[in-house]
Amino acid sequence: MQNERKPPNSFRKAPDERGHFGPYGGRFVAETLMPLILEVEKAYLEARDDISFWVEFDKYAKHYIGRPSPLYHAEKASKHFGGAQIYFKRDELNHTGAHKINHCIGQILLATRMGKTRIIAETGAGQHGVATATVCALFDIPCTIFMGETDVKRQAPNVFRMKLLGAEVRSVSSGTGTLKDAMNEALRDWVTHVEDTYYLIGTVAGPHPFPMMVRDFQSIIGKELREQFQDRYGGLPDTLVACIGGGSNAMGLFYPFLDEREVKLIGVEAGGHGVESGEHAASLTGGLPGILHGMSSYFLQDENGQIKDAHSISAGLDYPGIGPEHAWLFDHKRVEYVSVPDQEALEAFQLCAKLEGIIPALEPAHAFAHVAKIAPSLPEDHHLVMNLCGRGDKDIFTVADMLGVKL
Amino acid sequence: MKRLGKVFESLRTENRKGLIAFIMGGDPDVETSTALLKALPSRGVDVIEIGMPFSDPMADGPVIQMAGQRALEAGCTLRNVLDMVVSFRKDNQDTPLVLMGYANPVYRYGVDKFALDCAEAGVDGVIIVDLPPEEDQAVREALGNQFVDMIRLITPTSDAGRLETILDGATGFLYYVSITGITGAAKAKHDKVAAHIEKIRAKTDLPIAVGFGIKTPNDAQEMSALGDAVVVGSSIVEKIAHLSGKSGKVDQGAPEMTAVLDHIGALSGALKPAA
Known part of the structure; x- marks a missing residue:
């Protein structure tokens, strides 16, 4: 896993045919899964070149998800900070309330194309689980969602939503009972049911082709933004900001801009109680290269290579790893990665609600906290776009609790 | 000749099937685990697999997961597992030892250093569950330079094309x-495995060990007909779990230790050719 020092000519040509982004990515799975992973890759590459696949995808994107999501000029926030013009890419307005539905539609279309008759998925906060259960209801395919025991308790409304949608929610008590264990358990289930099951991975992580495929589906965010911005303001935005857990919304926003070096890209990791405290979810700024969940990337781990638990106020960012493409972009400094602690995210959550009348999810509240930091010192003709990747209804209980309010 | 080669050769000349026993390194603690390791050859074990504990063992069932957790909670590191091998080799130069685990602790330890330390300690082979042939080059070459075998896995999903990939470079x-x-799931269907192994035999002379789902002496005997050796893990580890919390007090005569060794004795006994 030596770092490739030389920057590539294009950042949009990765991964290579083995699924590697420089030293990251790859297919680090048990042999039992290899034929299946290769089958998923083959099926996806065929689908990617098939116009009818994208016609279907666009149909659901437009009429079911409600795309394109608006590009909104947050004038009050811009005035409040007194610097850059701030825009929100409003993916929180999607059906199911977050960007996760984008790759769920893409993957369910692929799974049906492959003739798979059962879907499994992992979930942390429950957003990806809800989006998966939603498309499984729509396509009439049974699904099992793996969720850490701890998360099942603290995300009861989403557990109920998934069940309403017809999903089976399996509580995972192995390991530490969190998102990483849910992913372990989903992989164990997949090894056991290789014949009929498709693992609908919830972010740009896992073995190749998942990081590439989920990025491709999520790139609809960045593609729309490019067109919307060009139409309304001309040219390109100056800075893009997105929060990062596994990194799916950020990858989707950034990817169409990777080769426009004049566009500054900033990924915001969850700083938890602060990176120096050791209790955080900032895999890049506080982790080390390693191998887990089918990929080589950065992970929170101890000096013996044992994986550490992540901590964040936002269950959606509470993952001890990050997608391999981010790891690669980090090494090449194409994207700047920063972290925002719980407390600042909590303040940004409330500020966004009061300033713009939008209650953001705690995940993009991290991005907004960073916007609040950099916007004041930027000139008024600087166009800064933040991905508002999810709405905050699911978080009101957590936030109330943090603020000492009893609901 | 290397230890693994010797053992499989003598199994063939003696017309006998081998027993490969798995224990988790450092379970329930390094001291007890070392004592257990040293006692295994006397109970008829032909090859020993030692698990390298990992926090996130994605191919293991609950029994082996818990064993890894016990080892980690007792502070076991990869270096401790290698030291178990060093200690074992002081009295035993014949029984092959194979380390089994996951990539991350090995990469964090350093691939070249790991290979070198394996060779120095007296490790004969290494199995890394999450390094399929496509991703095992670095570790395989480092081990190969030190004359340690990289053991590859074949599964029921390995079709003809896959088989070719796996056999290319297998040692x-x-x-x-x-x-x-x-690991620890239900036993395989005998006929299905037999048909697949026949196909593998046509392509390679490498010995074949059959594992996963083999728990009792009966299972061992039944499945042994298919390969050159059987691997038993979960049912041994399940008994080792009873040693947990007895650190420092466990000697060879303790009833929990006897239960582990008797189970292993019964397994190897079941593989003895009928008189």
Whole structure:
């Protein structure tokens, strides 16, 4: 896993045919899964070149998800900070309330194309689980969602939503009972049911082709933004900001801009109680290269290579790893990665609600906290776009609790 | 000749099937685990697999997961597992030892240093569950330079094309994972495995060990007909779990230790050719 020092000519040509982004990515799975992973890759590459696949995808994107999501000029926030013009890419307005539905539609279309008759998925906060259960209801395919025991308790409304949608929610008590264990358990289930099951991975992580495929589906965010911005303001935005857990919304926003070096890209990791405290979810700024969940990337781990638990106020960012493409972009400094602690995210959550009348999810509240930091010192003709990747209804209980309010 | 080669050769000349026993390194603690390791050859074990504990063992069922957790909670590191091998080799130069685990602790330790330390300690083979042939080059070459075998896995999902990929560069022996599933799951269907192994035999002379789902002496005897050796893990580890919390007090005569060793004795006994 030596770092490739030389920057590539294009950042949009990765991964290579083995699924590697420089030293990251790859297919680090048990042999039992290899034929299946290769089958998923083959099926996806065929689908990617098939116009009818994208016609279907666009149909659901437009009429079911409600795309394109608006590009909104947050004038009050811009005035409040007194610097850059701030825009929100409003993916929180999607059906199911977050960007996760984008790759769920893409993957369910692929799974049906492959003739798979059962879907499994992992979930942390429950957003990806809800989006998966939603498309499984729509396509009439049974699904099992793996969720850490701890998360099942603290995300009861989403557990109920998934069940309403017809999903089976399996509580995972192995390991530490969190998102990483849910992913372990989903992989164990997949090894056991290789014949009929498709693992609908919830972010740009896992073995190749998942990081590439989920990025491709999520790139609809960045593609729309490019067109919307060009139409309304001309040219390109100056800075893009997105929060990062596994990194799916950020990858989707950034990817169409990777080769426009004049566009500054900033990924915001969850700083938890602060990176120096050791209790955080900032895999890049506080982790080390390693191998887990089918990929080589950065992970929170101890000096013996044992994986550490992540901590964040936002269950959606509470993952001890990050997608391999981010790891690669980090090494090449194409994207700047920063972290925002719980407390600042909590303040940004409330500020966004009061300033713009939008209650953001705690995940993009991290991005907004960073916007609040950099916007004041930027000139008024600087166009800064933040991905508002999810709405905050699911978080009101957590936030109330943090603020000492009893609901 | 290397230890693994010697053992499989003598199994063939003696017309006998081998027993490969798995224990988790450092379970329930390094001291007890070392004592257990040293006692295994006397109970008829031909090859020993030692698990390298990992926090996130994605191919293991609950029994082996818990064993890894016990070892980690007792502070066991990869270096401790290698030291168990060093200690074992002081009295035993014949029984092959194979380390089994996951990539991350090995990479964090350093691939070249790991290979060198394996060779120095007296490790004969290494199985890394999450390094399929496509991703095992670095570790395989480092081990190869130190004359340590990288053992590859074959599974029921390995079709003809896959088989070619796996056999290209395979050394030591082949580990046939007889079910699609995790360790400690239900036993495989005998006929299905037999047909697949026949296909593998046509392509390679490497010895084949059959593992996953083999728990009792009866299972061992039944499945042994298919390969050159059987691997038993979960049912041994389940008994080792009873040693937990007895650190420092466990000697060879303790009833929990006797239960582990008797189980292993029964397994190897079941593989003895009928008189």
